[in-house]
Every structure is written in structure tokens, then in C-alpha cells.
Amino acid sequence: MQEVRLTDSRWQENVQRDSAWMCSLTTRQMLHSFRTTAGVFSAYEGGYDGFEKMGGWESLDCDLRGHAIGHLMTAFAYAYATTGHDIYRLKGDSLVQGIRECQRMIGTGYVSAFPEGLIDRNIQGKSVWAPWYTLHKVMAGLRAQAELCGSDTAEAIIRDFTTWAVNKVKDVPDRARMLRNEFGGIAEPIPELRPYFYDAAKLDPLYAGNFDMGTLHCNTFLPKVLVEAKKGETHNEEMAKRFFHEMTEHHCYASGSLSDKEHFFRPEDMHKHLSGYTGESCCTYNMLRLARELYIRHPEDPTYMDYYERALVNHILGQQDPETGMTHYFLPMLTGAYKLYSTPMNSFWCCVGTGFENPMRFTESIYWHNDKPQSVNRKSTDTLFVNLFIPSTLNWEEKGLVLRQETDFPRGNRSTLIIEQTPKEKITILVRIPSWTSKKAGYKAYTRRWKAGDRITINLPMKVHEEYTPDSSCVAYLYGPILLAGRLGHVENPFSDPTKHNDYYTYDFQVPDSIKSVAAPAQLLPADRFAEFTTPEGIKVSPLYDIHHERYVVYWHTNQNNK
Numbered sequence: 434m435q436e437v438r439l440t441d442s443r444w445q446e447n448v449q450r451d452s453a454w455m456c457s458l459t460t461r462q463m464l465h466s467f468r469t470t471a472g473v474f475s476a477y478e479g480g481y482d483g484f485e486k487m488g489g490w491e492s493l494d495c496d497l498r499g500h501a502i503g504h505l506m507t508a509f510a511y512a513y514a515t516t517g518h519d520i521y522r523l524k525g526d527s528l529v530q531g532i533r534e535c536q537r538m539i540g541t542g543y544v545s546a547f548p549e550g551l552i553d554r555n556i557q558g559k560s561v562w563a564p565w566y567t568l569h570k571v572m573a574g575l576r577a578q579a580e581l582c583g584s585d586t587a588e589a590i591i592r593d594f595t596t597w598a599v600n601k602v603k604d605v606p607d608r609a610r611m612l613r614n615e616f617g618g619i620a621e622p623i624p625e626l627r628p629y630f631y632d633a634a635k636l637d638p639l640y641a642g643n644f645d646m647g648t649l650h651c652n653t654f655l656p657k658v659l660v661e662a663k664k665g666e667t668h669n670e671e672m673a674k675r676f677f678h679e680m681t682e683h684h685c686y687a688s689g690s691l692s693d694k695e696h697f698f699r700p701e702d703m704h705k706h707l708s709g710y711t712g713e714s715c716c717t718y719n720m721l722r723l724a725r726e727l728y729i730r731h732p733e734d735p736t737y738m739d740y741y742e743r744a745l746v747n748h749i750l751g752q753q754d755p756e757t758g759m760t761h762y763f764l765p766m767l768t769g770a771y772k773l774y775s776t777p778m779n780s781f782w783c784c785v786g787t788g789f790e791n792p793m794r795f796t797e798s799i800y801w802h803n804d805k806p807q808s809v810n811r812k813s814t815d816t817l818f819v820n821l822f823i824p825s826t827l828n829w830e831e832k833g834l835v836l837r838q839e840t841d842f843p844r845g846n847r848s849t850l851i852i853e854q855t856p857k858e859k860i861t862i863l864v865r866i867p868s869w870t871s872k873k874a875g876y877k878a879y880t881r882r883w884k885a886g887d888r889i890t891i892n893l894p895m896k897v898h899e900e901y902t903p904d905s906s907c908v909a910y911l912y913g914p915i916l917l918a919g920r921l922g923h924v925e926n927p928f929s930d931p932t933k934h935n936d937y938y939t940y941d942f943q944v945p946d947s948i949k950s951v952a953a954p955a956q957l958l959p960a961d962r963f964a965e966f967t968t969p970e971g972i973k974v975s976p977l978y979d980i981h982h983e984r985y986v987v988y989w990h991t992n993q994n995n996k
Contacts, residue, residue: 434514434581437796440837442824444795444845447750448512450758451792454777455508457523462487463505464531466498466546471535486781488931491546496562497783499571500545502528504786506574510581511793519796522582529587532571536590542597544573544590548916552601557611565616565630568598569656570786595623602629609634618656621663632657640672641865644679652783654697655719655923662726670730677723681740687909687987688899688916688977689744690764691716704902707988709942712764714784717748719793724796732801735874738820739867739914741798745821746843747916749791751978752784759928760788762937768951768986769944771924788918799838800827814861815881821865822848822893833857834883842977843915844963846895852887862889869913870894876878897957897966907988908953912964917957918977919968921948921984944984953989 439445465486468475477484490886492499509525536544543549545568571910572594578587599617601915605611612632620627636650636657645655662673683700684691690712691697698706721744728737751772752760759774762784775785801818815832820843828835835854843846850862861880868874871894879889903906910917930936954968966974977987 434511434796435517436830437515437799438826438828439515439796440824440826443750444465444792444823445756447753447792448515448795450753450755451508452512452521455505455512455789456520457777458487458505460524460527460531463502463528465536466491466493467502467532467535467544470548471538471544473535475536476514481509485778487781489776489781490783490785491781496547496551496564497567498565500547500783501576501781501786501789502571503570503572504789506571507577508789508793510574511579511790511797514581515793515796525578525582526584526586527723529535529575529584529590529606532575533586533590536593538699538889540715542593542595543601544594549588555614556602556605556611558607558613559644561614563615563617563618565614567617569617569619569622572619572622575940584934591623595625599621599625599629600906602626605629615650615653617661620660621656627660627664630660636661639676640668642675643894644676646684648696648698650695651692651697652695652713652715655716655723659719659723659726662723663705670727673723674727674731677720677727677740678736680720681736685720685740686712686766686912688712688764689717689720689740689746690714690748691720700989701903704904704906704988706900707766707768707907709765709767709770709940710763710938711766712748713765714748714752714760714762717744717764718787720744721749721794721800728798732803732818733875735865735868738798738865739869739874742821742867743914743916745795746914747977750790750843751976751980752791754927754981756981760785765942766987767944768943768988769921769948769984770782770942770986771927772824773937773940774928776929776931780929782937796825799825802829814859816861816863816874819862821849822891826853829856832860834860841963843913844894846893846963848891848893850889850891852883852885855884856882858882864889864891867893867910867914869898889891895964901990901991906991908991909988910957912966912976915964916977917964917966917974918980918985918987919951919972919974919989921951921986924982924984927982942984947986948986951986953991 451519491501499616506525506528509521532544556562575587575591576586599827603624616630620630658673658676692713693706694710695713723738724741727834748764754774761772761774762782799821803816822840826837834856834905837851837853840848859882861878863876863878866872866875866877896911897912900909957966960967964976
């Protein structure tokens, strides 16, 4: 990531808005719950100095407090890696140093924004909201700080916490009861915990080939599979591959998102689950990570980057409100609904946490390299994979290659790669050909001794195609990889109300009767802008990622029972 930089584009604008929000949060605000839990002296009289504490899921009365701080540490680390700006390193390090102070104050190796009693409740099988899940986010943030910012202090925190955690769980008499509570991917940043956090009740059926997910909680599952995939053994990888294909081929909406009210449902009942609470953003975040993990081992399989691109463009790029930088929890598929956004200081949902990370990860899969011959490149030259069409520059310092990618994608169907510095040796550039083009999916190889000024221009033909729900009663339209939606009217205030308890989950979209069901048009008529259309009835149709503060329709009714 340190060798890739975004250039002017919608992608970079998202990063800038995300950065402004992240950097507006002070170290004092972010560490308040950690310091209060640890008993660190603050020297402040509470309530008198105008100190605005973080609210929502980061409130002191929320069991999940601290999770967003973990995501912020990860986001600051990725932001530093992808920009090189010291502000991100300094912000992240201020959190690391503060957490280390709290860990030393507690003195056992444990550290968190909540007391250890919540872990005890979890082990005893009592009601508690996901303490290991939260600790996963904190430890993952510290791991990112160690790996991307070189923080020895972060490494020390993880080391001492690991010793505490192993001692805490190694003799738990009823581990299955402990694992009934959501624990995220705690064994990912701390591999020493893998033996204690293998959920046999959920994972054994997957290894046996049973992928009937029933109505299980979707995002509880995904981190478990991701941990298995990262183990690197053949049987782990095969299970993860089958799970991924089951998700993308049967459970995903046309946007690449998953779940209704955070849960799986029978794929054949998708038409019954086009609600205002579909597509939890954390699920898409984790599916992208799983796709990336599988792509590492199988770059010749086009399905991983095809999914990655679809979910990144249609869900993640459009998760952020361009006016305010706020993020949505769900991506509604309900006709007449709209994206409901967070607030700056009183939400901090799980999808706000992953939402901090998402823009800072834009650069991590545009380019890949491999110095060894692959099945997609049997030549012995060094290989550069160009996977995503995002305006950016690559400085592959080891090879002396500087490359710039110019593209308007997804607002255009052409990308140009420009060699700006002559590399030291012959390099094969493999340009991804997506499955949504009229060409054979895979990679097109360009091998030569490149020199400054050389160009590769890629044309990516797009056309409108349809994707039906399994019962064919509803249809979605895509233009190439871009999910289209009909615009159904402006919304004045599409923001969560922090005075109402978790209103994103019970929010009434008050859909007018006149637009509760919109019939599929006879055709989509091209408008005057790329990827813009109209219907014969006069409905404007645009990329879903570009629709904000508006009601929309993604799945149009066909009035057909089968197709």
C-alpha cells in the first residue's frame, strides 16, 4: 500500500471526507472509556469543561464500547500507509500510547474500554454484548499499527494481552457456551487463540459440505470463515472457497451485499427480503476481505475480483454521504427506501467502524505483484497485476517502475496505463478482463522492456443486463458491473435520530403507497451521461452508488412467477 497513491477522483474524495471525520475526533474523546475503565487519572471535573464524549455504541453504558477505537487505529494505519501523511501516524500512535498506559495501570495484560467482568459474564454464559468481538477490533487495530506504522508499543500491548487471554480461556470448562456469544475474528490478530475460538457447532457443518445457513446471524459467521481461510491449509482453503461461492451465487443481492436484518434467509425467498434493513455494511466489508484472501491463492479465478469490484463499487463507494461524510448501516433493497446515515458523535455503529476503514483500503487491491510464475503467467518475468480501474499511481521502487492509471471508471469504460519511469528489467503487466465485458474473463498479458512514455489503453465494453430474484418476480439492472436504481424522490433529512434507541433497525421509511411497487420498464433509454438512463415512464435511472438523499428502486416488479 505504501507504493500506491490515489489521484483526483470520487475515490479520493471519499478518503478526504473520511479523513476529516476521523481527525476531528480528539485523543481524549477516543480514549475516554479506556481511561475510565483503567482508572487513569484525568484531572477533569466531569461535565464542566464542555468535553463532548463519544455517544451511541461508544457510550460508557454500551457493552460494545471500544470497538470503534479499534477500527480507527486500523484506519489511521491504512491512511498513513496509503498517503504517507504524518498526521495519521501521530493520531494512531496517540491511541496506542494511551492504551498502553491503561494496560500498565490494570497490570494483568488485560486492556479494554470495558471491565474484565464482561469477559467473565461471557465465559459464564450470561447476557452480555460481544466482548471478544470488541477486543478483536482493538487487537486488529493494534496489529495494523504494528505492521503499517512500525509501532513497537502496539506489539508490546498485543504480546501482554495475548498472555492474559490464553490464560483466561485455556481452562474454561464449557467453551461451547462461551462461543455462543459473537466473538468476531479474535483469533485473526492473535493466532495463539485459534485452538480456543474454533466454533465447532458452526464450522463443522461447513467442513462437512453443509452450507444451509438457515437464519443464522450473517456477520457472526464471516469472520470465523476468514480465520479458517487464513490458516493456509488445503482443507481450510477449500471450505472457504465453497462458502464464498455459496454466498456470491445464492445469497448476495445484486449489489454484492448480504443479509436481511443481519441474518441469512432461504435464497429462494429473496423476493420476501427486499426490506429497509438489507445489506449490513459490515458483511460486505468482511466478504471483501474474504475475496481478497482467496484471490491471493487463486489469481487465475476471475470470480474473486469480479465480486470485489462489484461490492466495492455498488456498496462501499456509495456507503458514504458525499455531503456530510456520514455512513449508512444498511443498504436498503426496499422500493421507496433510502440510505439512512449516521451522526458525527452519537452513532458509532459497527458499520461506522468498518466505514472508517473502507475508504482507507481503496488502494490495497488495485495492483498486485508476484515474482514467481503463476498459472495466469507462465513466463519467468516479474509480474504486475492490474485488478481495479481506479485513478492512481504505482511506484514499484524495487523494480524501478512508476505507472499512472488514468480512468473515469465507473463513470467511463476506458482506462489508460502510462509508464512514467523506465523499469530496471522486463516486466509482464497483466490487465484484468472482467467477466461483465464481452471478452473472455481473466487477464490480458503485456510483456516487454517498458520505457517511459509507453501506454496501455483498455476498453471495457458495458451493456445493460438483468439479474432476477430466484422466483423471477423482481429484476435488477446492471450496466457492466454498475448496479442501477430508479430515482423516486428527494428526502430532506436521511439521518439517524440519536435520541431514539438504534433507530436504524426500526426506522420507518414511510414509503408512499404510490411507489411501494414499481413495475419493470419495457426498456432503459440512454440519457445524456455515462451510466444514466430513463424509463419510458420518465423515471431517471442512475448508478446506486450515486444516489443519496433520495428514495430509489433497485428491484423492479416483473409480475412473473417464473422465467
